[in-house]
Amino acid sequence: xxxxxxxxxxxxxxxxxxxxxxxxxxxxxxxxxxxxxxxxxxxxxxxxxxxxxxxxxxxxxxxxxxxxxxxxxxxxxxxxxxxxxxxxxxxxxxxxxxxxxxxxxxxxxxxxxxxxxxxxxxxxxxxxxxxxxxxxxxxxxxxxxxxxxxxxxxxxxxxxxxxxxxxxxxxxxxxxxxxxxxxxxxxxxxxxxxxxxxxxxxxxxxxxxxxxxxxxxxxxxxxxxxxxxxxxxxxxxxxxxxxxxxxxxxxxxxxxxxxxxxxxxxxxxxxxxxxxxxxxxxxxxxxxxxxxxxxxxxxxxxxxxxxxxxxxxxxxxxxxxxxxxxxxxxx
Amino acid sequence: xxxxxxxxxxxxxxxxxxxxxxxxxxxxxxxxxxxxxxxxxxxxxxxxxxxxxxxxxxxxxxxxxxxxxxxxxxxxxxxxxxxxxxxxxxxxxxxxxxxxxxxxxxxxxxxxxxxxxxxxxxxxxxxxxxxxxxxxxxxxxxxxxxxxxxxxxxxxxxxxxxxxxxxxxxxxxxxxxxxxxxxxxxxxxxxxxxxxxxxxxxxxxxxxxxxxxxxxxxxxxxxxxxxxxxxxxxxxxxxxxxxxxxxxxxxxxxxxxxxxxxxxxxx
Numbered sequence: 001x002x003x004x005x006x007x008x009x010x011x012x013x014x015x016x017x018x019x020x021x022x023x024x025x026x027x028x029x030x031x032x033x034x035x036x037x038x039x040x041x042x043x044x045x046x047x048x049x050x051x052x053x054x055x056x057x058x059x060x061x062x063x064x065x066x067x068x069x070x071x072x073x074x075x076x077x078x079x080x081x082x083x084x085x086x087x088x089x090x091x092x093x094x095x096x097x098x099x100x101x102x103x104x105x106x107x108x109x110x111x112x113x114x115x116x117x118x119x120x121x122x123x124x125x126x127x128x129x130x131x132x133x134x135x136x137x138x139x140x141x142x143x144x145x146x147x148x149x150x151x152x153x154x155x156x157x158x159x160x161x162x163x164x165x166x167x168x169x170x171x172x173x174x175x176x177x178x179x180x181x182x183x184x185x186x187x188x189x190x191x192x193x194x195x196x197x198x199x200x201x202x203x204x205x206x207x208x209x210x211x212x213x214x215x216x217x218x219x220x221x222x223x224x225x226x227x228x229x230x231x232x233x234x235x236x237x238x239x240x241x242x243x244x245x246x247x248x249x250x251x252x253x254x255x256x257x258x259x260x261x262x263x264x265x266x267x268x269x270x271x272x273x274x275x276x277x278x279x280x281x282x283x284x285x286x287x288x289x290x291x292x293x294x295x296x297x298x299x300x301x302x303x304x305x306x307x308x309x310x311x312x313x314x315x316x317x318x319x320x321x322x323x324x325x326x327x328x329x330x331x
Numbered sequence: 332x333x334x335x336x337x338x339x340x341x342x343x344x345x346x347x348x349x350x351x352x353x354x355x356x357x358x359x360x361x362x363x364x365x366x367x368x369x370x371x372x373x374x375x376x377x378x379x380x381x382x383x384x385x386x387x388x389x390x391x392x393x394x395x396x397x398x399x400x401x402x403x404x405x406x407x408x409x410x411x412x413x414x415x416x417x418x419x420x421x422x423x424x425x426x427x428x429x430x431x432x433x434x435x436x437x438x439x440x441x442x443x444x445x446x447x448x449x450x451x452x453x454x455x456x457x458x459x460x461x462x463x464x465x466x467x468x469x470x471x472x473x474x475x476x477x478x479x480x481x482x483x484x485x486x487x488x489x490x491x492x493x494x495x496x497x498x499x500x501x502x503x504x505x506x507x508x509x510x511x512x513x514x515x516x517x518x519x520x521x522x523x524x525x526x527x528x529x530x531x532x533x534x535x536x537x538x539x540x541x542x543x544x545x546x547x548x549x550x551x552x553x554x555x556x557x558x559x560x561x562x563x564x565x566x567x568x569x570x571x572x573x574x575x576x577x578x579x580x581x582x583x584x585x586x587x588x589x590x591x592x593x594x595x596x597x598x
Contacts, residue, residue: 108466129474136472146467148459160471163374207471 057120058083059215059247060105065114067100074100076304078114082249084214087241089258090251091326092301098251099143101301102217105249106140107131119215136160139208139216139246143223145200147192147207153179154188157206164211174210182206182236198229205236209244216240218250222257234260235273242266255326262296262312300326358558362476363550369474369481376482383486387448388493394447395440395494396501402435403427403502407509420514424524427506432529432537436499438585441544444491445577449552452483453573456556457566465557480553484546491545492538499537532596540588544581551577 058081065078075097082088090098103109104116107123116123121134147156154175161171179185182202192200201221208216218237222230234257240246242265250257267274298315300308300323308315308323315323406427414420456479459465465475503525510516555573559565 103466106470108469132469132472132474135470138470140467140470142463142467142470144463146463148464148467149462159473163471163473 058117059086059119060088060249061115061117062101062105063115063117065101065104065111065116067097067104067109067111073112073304075301078306080299080306080309082247084247085245086247087261087296088249089261089296089298090249090301091253091255091258091298092251093253096301097304098253098301099219102140102219102249102251106135106138106217108140136164136211137213137215139211139213141201141204141208141216141218141221143220145192145197145204147200147203149192152189152191153184153195153203156192156203157210159207160211178206178210179203181209181239196229198225198232201225201229201233202236205233205240209240209246212244214245214247216246216248218248220251220253222252222254230254230257231260234264235266237261238264238266238273243268255329258296258298258315259312262298355558359550359554362480362554362557363546365476366480366484366550366553369477370485374477376478379478379482380485383482384490386451387444387486388490391444391447391494392497394443395498398439398443399436399498399501400505402439402498403431403505403507404509406430406435406502407506408513411510411514415514420510420516421520421524423506423510423514423516424521425528427503427510428525428528429533431499431502431506432533434585434589436495436502437537437540437544438581440495440498441491441541441548441581442578444487444494444545445548445552445581446574448487449548449555449573449577450570452549452552453555453559454566454570456480456553457559457569460557460559461562461566475557480549480557483553484549487545487549488542489545491541491548495537495541530596532592535596536589536592539592540585543584543588547580547584548577551580 060080060082062081063079065075066073067075074095078101080088090101092098100109104111105118105123107118107126111124114124119134119137123131123134126134147153148159151159157175157178158171161174166174175188176185179188182205184199184202184206187195187199187203192203195203205218205221221233221237225233237248237250238261241248241261250261252258263276264273265276266272295311297309297311299306300315302322308318308320316327318324318327407423410426411420411423414422414426456465459468459479465479468475468478503522507516507518507521507525510521511518552573555569555576559569561568
């Protein structure tokens with residue numbers, strides 16, 4: 001998929017410049033400087049210009065990806081795929097590279113080697129100004145929420161819509177709708193500092209979902225939260241997946257999160273979370289399960305490589321000691 | 332052999348340090364260029380620029396007035412004794428006007444703004460970096476340089492000359508009051524000499540300098556904020572560096588700029 005070049009046209013193509021090109025050398029010089037790859041700033045491109053889901057192609061594909069820092073390589077030869085509708089849970093100890101992997105997929109960090117293809121784009125080849133447009137089609141929930149602390153909850157959720165010059169009335173209704181979705185509509189005018197950790201995560205999820213992106217990254221959304229609040233966050237992720245058809249990657253060190261996502265789904269008719277049938281298929285009569293909602297798979301990272309990749313039930317039946325340590329933590 | 336390895340490690344340490352500094356200058360130059368180029372292309376963040384103008388301009392007004400007033404006053408106190416020796420106290424107006432408009436007004440105001448606002452920019456942006464707010468902005472498809480840095484650069488460059496004009500005027504008032512009460516100089520005599528002492532070149536000097544200083548203060552403050560590493564300790568370090576580097580650069584560039592402007596307007 002070819003990304004539309006972003007930037008202003010060459011001087012010769014500008015209306016009225018051909019006959020007056022020689023009269024305005026300064027303008028032409030400025031445009032040449034502007035069009036320089038390193039200097040060219042971002043400019044929002046119409047959504048239609050950017051590809052999102054390419055039929056027959058995984059939404060995310062990592063091939064032999066490496067990244068390291070002064071201390072050595074953190075991720076070595078990572079390869080995996082995420083298909084539309086799938087929920088990929090990244091399990092691993094602290095420092096195993098879960099966040100790095102998601103930041104590379106979102107183009108927030110550059111890999112040292114390997115190929116990363118996301119929503120039809122070769123992320124590692126895109127310059128920052130193209131990545132800015134690309135990221136408007138995905139959501140990212142940061143570990144601590146990363147809410148803008150000088151803005152209210154409503155302003156935080158409205159941020160992306162404001163950037164896209166959505167009319168005020170529509171911004172207001174969409175912000176209310178999204179905050180209702182995460183059950184935070186009462187906190188519209190509060191500042192992030194006035195919210196609890198769990199509330200901040202919920203607002204952060206609302207900010208990521210406000211524009212209905214097809215792909216959302218959740219970076220340790222339950223880290224440091226009590227079990228009840230963690231369950232609320234997982235329910236929100238289930239709602240996003242099952243009601244909006246969001247494909248997602250979720251980094252966590254809690255195996256409970258992985259099993260919660262694999263074994264439960266959100267039933268819109270009952271307005272609650274219900275257990276999946278044993279074979280993972282949709283029970284008869286449950287018509288509200290989103291048609292794009294796919295399987296939940298687990299990917300365990302250890303020592304910079306993929307230690308395990310498969311379904312939650314496969315992991316349950318493992319005889320591997322390291323995986324059993326993870327499973328034991330859930331008991 | 333140990334001597335060789337020590338020599339090698341020393342040279343590699345020095346080499347690394349030099350390389351880091353060169354990269355830092357390169358990063359700073361590219362970032363500054365991006366912030367300027369952004370001024371000419373959409374999207375524009377005029378509201379953010381206006382907010383910054385209020386923060387930097389209106390917010391700094393009291394401190395600039397106080398400092399300007401006392402700089403003008405002390406200038407007369409220090410020079411009047413010398414002029415009295417030659418019986419030329421009337422020259423006080425000339426001396427205060429020239430010193431303030433050409434040099435002290437722009438430089439002192441720039442250093443005050445560097446202390447107040449370069450530190451503010453570095454700590455604000457630095458805090459945003461360590462709490463991942465800058466990454467969150469990038470993840471939402473917004474260019475942090477365009478949204479955070481460019482409005483601060485525009486605001487500082489536009490507001491600093493105005494603050495300098497206020498500082499110059501208040502300084503002259505301070506100088507006049509001291510001259511009136513200690514040297515018994517008349518208002519007409521002081522102000523006529525002060526105004527006549529200034530020619531076009533002096534005014535250009537007085538207004539070109541704050542534009543350049545404003546650019547230095549904002550770009551250094553933002554650069555130090557956006558490159559923060561190492562949590563809250565890193566924010567503190569960058570804030571200090573922002574003030575030190577911008578103040579030193581203001582003084583150093585002032586010397587070269589003065590020479591250039593004096594040469595440009597010499598008859």
